[in-house]
Structure formats: structure tokens, C-alpha cells
Amino acid sequence: MSAQVISTDEAIRDVETYMAGLGQAARQAAAAMRRASSGAKNAALLAIAARLEAQRKAIAAANAEDMARGRDGGLDAALLDRLELTAPRIDAMIEGLHQVAALPDPVGEIDGLRYRPSGIQVGQMRVPLGVIGIIYESRPNVTVEAASLCLKSGNAAILRGGSEARASNAAIAACIRDGLADAGLPEGAVQVVATTDRAAVGRLIAMPEYVDVIIPRGGKSLIERISREARVPVIKHLDGVCHVYVDATADLDKAFAIAVNAKTHRYGTCNTMETLLVDAPVAEHLLPRLAAAYAEHGVELRGCERTRAILPEAAVASEADWGTEYLAPVLAVRVVEGIEAAIEHIERHGSHHTDAIVTDDYGLARRFLAEVDSSSVMVNASTRFADGFEYGLGAEIGISTDKLHARGPVGLEGLTTRKYVVLGDGQIRQ
């Protein structure tokens, strides 16, 4: 492990100066990263993987320290679970680095290079964003994930993890630093904020001279606060209030399978269905069958009046239920009159994350795809597919609920931008 001393809170009394130092180093490293070859970037990813492999014991020890502190501090079980770096999780971090190394390099790709009447050739080249600040919570494996994606996309990164994970993150940061050095890339390319002082976050999001974009990962309140206070652009994920609409024209076996999967495959994910909309003509046939399946999974149902006429066991859905991301085995159910009412419900109550229609009608499928204004719109598939890996991005830094720049699952491409390239032969403007 690096001989370099890992900074501690005691050593970082002046957070503003410390963060400006990270910013300057990142800005400088970004220029080198912009130039870095695919080979050098891949070498760094594999070197970091090798360092993690070599430092398994040190990482486990650091993580044990965080876990002990967390237990003493009364962290709840869910948080402790996220904090823990088990051997399979360390394996997964190492495997993830290999996977990102194997992805094609997005940087430098030139699209649409065409001759113009003036004789110049114009196209767009994909280039790194520059410096990316990532703010996340307790999971220390995010440190490796975020570093690998920023690195591969030619960016410099400043990572600010949760204070619960400080020892784990410091141990991982040392591996990243050493791996970068092994590959001849600047250590400033990935920096992990070494102070747990919350003022560091405030600085990170307010240094437009050093940081080009902020990606917060975590709970909604964290993200809302960061978006409100940031003085640089933010790529963010807010709610996932996802819908499945079963049209009367649906194959009801497929509808059944999708509605069960979209709700019960996992409860805590943003692409889980939170509201089921059922077209009136098939409600009486489909809902009892679904209710039995949901009961087996222990899913609580909250229905509209018409739903409750069919399923008296369902609780009454209040107006608030339609806009709630339960992240739990709870499902709101509404009987609607056709696609028009379904789209209206989705547009009014949804969060524009992921919405699906089940139908065998060509025109309705096209209409749903065109008219539902969500980051993912689906026909005859489970909302649970809204995911960077399932979409073939190879890796994912998160799912954006923004409209600008990146929308939906964000992979390497979302961490880049495009500049115009013009190739001439001495042309001047007439």
C-alpha cells in the first residue's frame, strides 16, 4: 500500500482550502485524463483491481473498524448491511473493474462527419465532461464503481462517501491511488475526500471553477438538498413511481406475469411498480388472480373504489397513494377506462421514471410509447428491466430522472459530452 499518509480529520482543519486543493488537482488531472489512451485507462483499471486483490486483508480490517464503529453508534441493520464489505462484495468490486476495462472507450468517437457545401467536414467527437463530483452514502463499493466509470470515460473524479465508511473508503482510495500510479496516470484523477466534515459537501457542490458536474447518489432528501444548493449542474435521481397499465387488449397471462414480476421481484428498487392500472373490461377477470399472487408474496393492496368492488380485501387508496414510492410490499391499484385515462393518471401522478403498457394492440403500443413522458417507456415488459446492465450499457452510475443531458440509466456515455470537430483545407467564410 502507498506510503503516503492518509489525511485525517485532524489534519484537515481548513475544509475550504483542502477542497480547493482537491479541485485544483482534479482540474489538472482532467487535462491528462482527456489525453489518456484507452490502453492507459484500461491498465489503470486492471492495476486497481490487482491492488484491491493484494489488499483484501487491509480492506477487510478497515471495514471491520467501520462496522464496529457503526454498531457502537447504533446504525440500523439495513445501513450496516450496506456498509459491510464481505468477500463476495470485494470479489464483485474486482470483477466490476475488469468489466469496465472490457467496455469500449467512448472517448474520441466521431459521429456524423459530413461535408458541407463550404467544403469543411463537420462532425461531433465524444469527449469527457472534465471533473465529476460524486456524493454517496454508506456503501463503500460505490467508491470503486464510481472511480472506474469516471476513469474509463476520461474524467477526473472527486468522491465523497458516507462518514460511516471512512476507513473502508480510505483503504480503497489507497488502492486506487496506487493503481493509477502503476499505470502512469495522475493520482489526482480519482480523489476520495478524506474529511468527514459535512462542510466538504457544501464546498464540493459550489466550485464551478474545478467541478463540472455533481452526481449525488442516495436518499431523496440528500439529493433535493444538493440540487437546491449546487452551483454546478447536477445529474440526479429522484422518485421512481412506476406504473404498469394492463389494457383490455392485453394477453392476460403476460399481463399477470409482468404485474407480479414488476412488483415482487424486488421491493426496494426505483424501477419497481408502485401503481397498477387495469383497464375496466378486464379488471374483474385479472384482479382476483393477481390478488391471490400478491397475497402469497405478502403484498398489501390499496385500491380505488372500483378495485375494492372486485377485491373487498384491499385497503382504500388515498389520493396520496397514487404519488407514493413505497419501496415496500405495498401496491396501489386503480381501475381505469382505457389508455387515455391510464396516460392521464401516469402523467399526473407518476414521476416520469419507468412506465409500461401491456397490450397486443399495435396502435395503443405506439401511442403509449410516444405519449408517456418518462425516462423509460415499455411495451409488454416488466418495469424491472429499467437498468443499465439490462439495457446493455455495461455499467451504470445511476438512473437519471432529469430531462437534460442524461435521462434514464446513465452509463459511460452519460459521463461524456460532444464537441464539434471541423476538418478543413484552408476554408474561409465567404
Add this chain to the structure above:
Amino acid sequence: MSAQVISTDEAIRDVETYMAGLGQAARQAAAAMRRASSGAKNAALLAIAARLEAQRKAIAAANAEDMARGRDGGLDAALLDRLELTAPRIDAMIEGLHQVAALPDPVGEIDGLRYRPSGIQVGQMRVPLGVIGIIYESRPNVTVEAASLCLKSGNAAILRGGSEARASNAAIAACIRDGLADAGLPEGAVQVVATTDRAAVGRLIAMPEYVDVIIPRGGKSLIERISREARVPVIKHLDGVCHVYVDATADLDKAFAIAVNAKTHRYGTCNTMETLLVDAPVAEHLLPRLAAAYAEHGVELRGCERTRAILPEAAVASEADWGTEYLAPVLAVRVVEGIEAAIEHIERHGSHHTDAIVTDDYGLARRFLAEVDSSSVMVNASTRFADGFEYGLGAEIGISTDKLHARGPVGLEGLTTRKYVVLGDGQIRQ
């Protein structure tokens, strides 16, 4: 012209309620615009053109009113020129509408639809952003330009022009409203703010519930203020401190032509060269020839020490000159040692707008393209080509100096975003 009464300041006492009303109408119209067919959008563009043609007299009269008020109010000659709607300018507005109607519709295009191992097909569909707020200054023809681009890209627009142009904008707004109605599109699709109260701008940029993005067009101080205060994303243009670097490997005749054109073709445009960088080995040969040409055009030179050793008539360039967008017949000139020093100068002092190298060396050309972090990078072409029309975008709402979302000239594509579409056949996540 519409029988509808054009709102006046007197009628709009409560700006907050008024702006919220515009926002609600725009949000509603955006849903209809998202669904509008290419045919309906083109019909609206042509109907607006026809209305403008029919209302030439009313528009000229309204503009004469603005001009008279402007003269009485002591507007300077440049502002009055921008404010004036001459017959050729009205022709150009009408012609512009026809051109935008003839462009391909960007909405609905699906890219990269591919099968995934799970059996789903995933692609990305281009869709409107939603509601776009555009804030501009005295030129009333921007009202038509902005409306046409927003309309074609399936967005709703709220336009806030300069108070100097209020009568002209109201007359144009009536034509737009009537043209939309002729084509069966909602009048809320393009709304022109009818109050000159400055509080209206403050509201427009702070209604994320109604407005998805703000595009300010105007002077730097306006744009900086809006960016600072906006609570919605802003697509903006700041400085254009553009460079031409003439390498020792350049064809010096081409270098001469490009350096003259990039400076003297127009002085007030953002893609005009403001600093010329000359590689030391060719400085003595090239600079005197260029100086003679610049002198003919009345361009004032401000040089570094080495430049002044060759051109004693040049003034002394201060440190501030390297970062100044003159927008005037003034040029900063610096002799540098090779591409490394040139890139360093550009990265340190430039504004990341448009920068060009003149060289016949393949490796240096590639290096400049890759390493210069500007919205347009050019080899052997005049910086004056950085323009939506020259690039083949068909039309341009402005040139973005942002990195995220849209960078460089922004055409219809920059007014859209992409959502993921998933086509399945009953697939569920395993």
C-alpha cells in the same frame, strides 16, 4: 388578426399569478405538442408565415411605435437597428418559417434499437424537452425564430422579449397565436409574455413545475444573472474568446487567409478570432504580412514582447488582453513555442468556444482536435464557421458554451432529449 385582447401592463397587476397562468397553459400545451404530428407542426409554421405576410402593415405599424418610443427614450443607434423590422427582415422571418418547416422532424426518431439477451429490444427515442422559456433582448425577429424552433421540436415555449420591442412582439404574437389555431394546435404552445414588468423574468426562471429549461439570449451580464438565479436548467452562451494557432508546419498562404478571415469577416460575432497564436519559427515571415492586411482593415494589434520585436507598431498586450472578447477590430497576438504552448495558452485564457489550428502535420492536427477542450475545434478552417447553418443544423437557437446537454451550435436536436423505449413480448426480470 385575433379578436383576443392583447394583455397590457395595466391588466397584469399580479405578475406571479399571470406567469403561473402562462406556465399552466404551457404545461398543458406541451402534452398536446408532444403528440402533434409532423404534418400539424409544419402546417402551423406555414400558417404563421401566412399570418405574418397578411399582417405586414400591422407589424410595421407596431414596430414604428416601438421605434418612436425608442428614439424618444434615447436608445442608441445599435439598439435601434436591432429593434427595427424592415421589409427584408419581415421577409427573412417568413422565409425562416418555411425553412424550419422543411427540416426533418427530430421527434420520435429511435436510435440503436437492439435485442438484449433477455429478449427485450432497447433503443432511445428522441422526444421534446417540454416547456422552454426563452429570454431575449431587443430584436423582435427572435420571437419568430425561437417560436419556430420550439414548435418544430414539439415543445411549448414561453417567450420574453425586450420591453423596447413590446408592440412589435405583441403584433407577432398575434400572428403566431392565429397560425397555431389555423393548424389546430393549442394557443398555449407559444406564449409571448405581455408584461414588461421585470419581475416576470424572475418568475419565469423559478417555476420548475411549469418550465423545463431556460435559454437566455443576450449580453453576458443578463445571462450570468439568469444562470445564477434560475431554479431550472439553463442552456447558455457566455464568452467567445476564440483562437487561431498557426503552427510552423502550416501552409502559410492558408494560414494568412484563415487568420484574416477569422478576424475581419465580422467583428461582433462570438466565433470571431480574438487572439492569434503564431509558432515562433514562422512568426517573422507571417506576422508582417498579416499586420499589413490587418492595417488595411483597421484592426488594432496588441502583441506579446516577441510579437512587438517583429511588429513594433503593435501595442503592448496586457495579461487581461489574453482573456478579452473584444467584439471589435482589435486582435491580441502572441508568439509561442509549438503546439504545447499554444494548447496551454488556449486552455488557460480561452473560453472553450471555438479554436483552430493551421497545420499540415497529421499528428499535430489529431492532437489539437483531441486535447483542446472547446465546443468547436478546427483544423485549417476559419473560426467563423462555428455556426448552426454552416454546420448543417438547418437552424440555430444559439451557441452553447455549456458542457452538459448541448455544446456548441444548438439546433432542433438540442431542444429535445431521449427516452429509452423497451419493446417486449411478455418478458419478466429473472
